[in-house]
């Protein structure tokens with residue numbers, strides 16, 4: 162095993178729970194506005210609960226991320242991870258900024274096409290690509306990232322019947338020192354499976370091996386794991402050159418950078434590396450590997466959560482307070498785990514949305530569902546809240562609006578605040594008509 166590289170230690174100022182001038186812990190300071198738009202006005206106009214996204218924050222995040230890589234490496238491309246948030250308005254912001262699309266299903270693929278992304282700027286990942294979708298992707302000259310041998314054979318068949326050559330990459334899984342390993346996706350590096358796949362591709366007249374891809378996990382807290390991943394992809398690229406005289410055009414390091422959320426069960430303060438720190442490790446690794454300058458690969462990133470989590474808010478309202486049999490206080494909100502999927506792994510920060518009492522109480526925050534697991538926070542310290550009071554839940558921009566479920570309650574409106582502070586509905590609240598439009602009652606039951 163290779164010796165681990167020395168990583169410079171760094172100190173970071175802790176701000177969690179700090180007091181402000183009034184002696185109020187910063188976590189409890191009311192949040193009355195988002196991008197200068199009042200929370201109350203949004204709820205009055207669009208109802209409660211309601212998701213709000215800040216276009217300003219999204220663009221800021223994207224520009225900071227691309228700068229982190231562009232200032233260190235000459236050829237960088239981001240591809241927006243559709244499954245993180247595939248509302249068209251949101252995708253179009255990323256595409257306007259210059260992002261390609263990274264999709265993991267057929268409907269995401271068609272969404273990207275309909276959003277105007279050129280076929281050759283769509284990366285098609287995932288283990289379940291239907292043959293008809295593979296064909297569509299080949300016809301559109303998209304970048305197919307092969308996940309398993311079965312897919313590789315289907316692809317060769319489709320290309321030979323179309324008499325077309327497809328541009329492909331393989332997804333590679335590997336030991337980066339982070340466990341459990343995500344070895345269910347792609348071809349394994351250490352066992353030689355990845356090289357075996359490369360061998361098959363190199364020998365096929367229908368496939369052109371263009372890139373190498375790894376997505377090592379999500380919410381990764383180790384920059385060094387990306388150094389390992391980049392090194393292993395570089396080593397594979399070098400084998401491609403040596404054994405098959407193939408110059409790999411791009412290395413795709415996937416997504417996985419963490420957002421600044423609080424993971425459940427995190428004890429104390431866990432520092433989250435910044436995009437700059439990831440960029441430093443990844444770009445240094447590739448630049449120092451020894452590619453000829455003409456053959457330096459394009460670096461692709463498929464970041465999702467880090468670019469959008471803190472641009473999303475959920476506004477909600479208190480329905481009731483009650484005492485539990487063991488004496489604990491409980492507060493029932495009008496939003497629950499049905500629309501806040503990420504509450505299963507994050508302790509989301511929640512702020513009162515109006516001037517609040519300085520006295521805090523420990524409370525369990527429940528959602529409105531008639532379902533025992535509907536717990537938004539098992540334990541949170543909040544000022545006294547009464548029925549009708551509003552709260553702001555922070556950092557819910559990633560994965561909630563794609564993983565939300567229609568169970569008992571309908572999905573609410575999504576509102577975008579644009580760069581000028583105007584607000585727009587970008588997805589309407591669902592209603593009974595929407596819910597029933599795909600239902601069919603057989604004749605005998607009418």
Ligand SMILES: *Cc1c(COP(=O)(O)O)cnc(C)c1O
Nearest residue numbers: 242376379416417463464465466
């Ligand atoms: C989900 C996913 C991403 C985005 O991951 P984040 O952790 O949100 O950055 C990127 N690439 C692939 C292949 C994915 O499945």
